[in-house]
Amino acid sequence: MNQNIQNYRLTADQLDQELSQQNPLLLFDLRPKDQFENAHVKGSVHAVCDVQAKQTIMPKIPQNVKIVLISEPEEVTRETAQMMRTFGLDAYYLEDGFYSWKGKTEKGQTGKTVAAEHLESILDQVFLLDVRNEDEFSEYQIPGSVNIPLDELFDEKTLEKIPKDKTVVTICPHGNRAMVASFALTRAGIDSQTLVGGLAGWNQILKPITASYKPKVIQVQKIGKGCLSHIVESDGEAIIIDPLYPFEKYIDIAKEYGFKITKVFDTHQHADHVSAARDLAKKVNAELYLSKYEGYDYDAKFVEDNSVIRFGKSKLKVIHTPGHTPGSLSYVIDEKYVFTGDILFVESIGRPDLRDEAEEFTEQLYNTLHEKLLPLSDDTLVFPTHHGDNVEATNGAFWTTIKEAKKLPWLDISRQEFIKRVVAITRPRPMNYRKIIAVNKGELELMHSEIPDLEIGPNRCAVDAS
Ligand SMILES: [Fe+2]
Structure with missing residues (x-):
């Protein structure tokens, strides 16, 4: 063994001594997680030494902090310590690996x-x-x-x-x-x-809040992203609007309340999150409803302006509300609620999602708002698909009324002024939006485990939400 390697090899006794003297050091255990959780040196952290760790963690560790690597067999840690030393880190490895350790161990996760x-x-x-x-x-x-x-x-x-x-x-x-x-x-x-x-x-937590009764509306919030989805129940029959992953949550809620999910809807092709509509509908054998004005690579019931769908004792009417996407739909239920997707929010209005044709879409957005949504009766409850960071919830739920929406500054200006201001917005698009749209269209298949990473980031759906 060359002198160099000797210099950064630590025996179990030496490590025990360092720990008992409470010398500050970082102890990284590179074994598989299940082995680590079964038993590890007290105070060690489970670490994965992959490309990401090399890029994101190693450069952040100061060079004066002593690092000890533990693995089984020791070759892994010896090579890793060698590599870490090329980054200038003060790295050592435990000679003969974890099984040479006779000192204190603990089970489970670190810390x-x-x-x-x-x-x-x-x-x-x-x-x-x-x-x-x-x-x-x-x-x-x-x-x-x-x-x-x-x-x-x-x-x-x-x-x-x-x-x-x-x-x-x-x-x-x-x-x-x-x-x-x-x-x-x-x-x-x-x-x-x-x-x-x-x-x-954090981004995958779904939180249900009952927002209204008769028909019952349960707003299911993806709190990390500000995404909103809705369960509407009438006479035991439930429909889901804009479901999110993990979609099992809707099945659990339906079971808890004794609802049967019969229909699943999307308001439009989302760009900021992966729609769970297709998977949920398939899982519970429900009908899937999508906009006739958007392209999908899979089969569904495609609905258009004025389509009517009945569930329980309720009636859902489709309104074509372009402006955010050309095919955006809003759903009016029993003339009491309107589910507006990304067209009209509690605090703001949606952004045209196609920047290349921003002017044309901004005109459509104006027409949709003034000719299709605001003419609904003042007491209609408005349930959007997102909310911004600083929006107040009402008893935990995010909704507004047509009467309140009419007071939004965006809706109180001339058509000309509206177009000028909306077209001038240069806020960035949602992160990973191209890939998310491709998944939602059905062009790209994704493993469920890949969704959290793809969805990381804010929703950025409103014109001025943060
Ligand atoms: Fe959207």
Whole structure:
């Protein structure tokens, strides 16, 4: 063995000594997760040393922090330590791997974690520490979170910004950087929890809220993205409008209330999230309804302006409401509710989704709003498919009325002024929108496990929502 390798090999006794002296070090266990969870060196973190980790985590670890890698067999860690040293890191590996370790071990996940569903219920009691880079953070973040990039957490001065009287929850895209961040915090004596699955996991939570009765409307909110979907029930029969992944949630809700899901609708071809309409309809053997004015590579019942669909004791009427997409539909139910997709929101109006033809679509948007939606009766409840960050919910649900919508600044200006202002909007499109549209059209098949990553990011559907 050459001298070089000897220099960064650590025996189990040496590691035990380092730990007992409480020397600050980062302990990374590179074994498969199930082996790690079965037993690992107390205080170690499960780590995956893939391309992503090389790009996102390694450059953030300061060169003066001692790192010890554990694996089985030791060759893996020896090579990784060697590679990490080429990045200038102070990396070592445990000689003879995990099974040489006779000291304290523990089971399960590393450190403390918090599940996304639970975090949602304690949001106001915790300090949300987002450890991504500034550019990633500025794109999209959990409201109320504070950004301190991972590499800065190794700096004592930065740590002073973290309050001592609140539980710290570390956040990153998938939980890997956040895990290292929690480790850095523990070294500094700060107790923290890691958000399981990171922002990708946070983005997949669906939360149901009953918004209205007769017919019953349950608004199912994807809280991480501000996406809204709806279950409308009449006489035990339920329809779902704009369902989201994971679609099993709608099946659970229907079971809980004793509803039968018979019909599934999309208002339009979404660009910011993957529609679960096709999969949900297939799973529960329901009819799938889509816009006749949009192209899909799969079969459905295609509906158009003035189509009428009955369910339970209710009547759904289709209105063609172009402007966001050329084929956008709105659904009026029992002349009491209107489901407006991305045309009319609580706080704003939709954006024309085809920028190349923005002017033409902005005209359509104006006509749709003034000639098709605002003429509905003032007390019609408006349920959109998204909401912005700063929109107040009413008893937990996001809706407005036609009467209130008429007061929106966007709807109180001349046609000319409206077109001028809307066309001038240059907000970025939703992240990954091309791929999402291709999936929603049926041109591209996706594994369900790929959806959280594709959907990461804000919805950006309104003209002025943040
Ligand atoms: Fe949309």
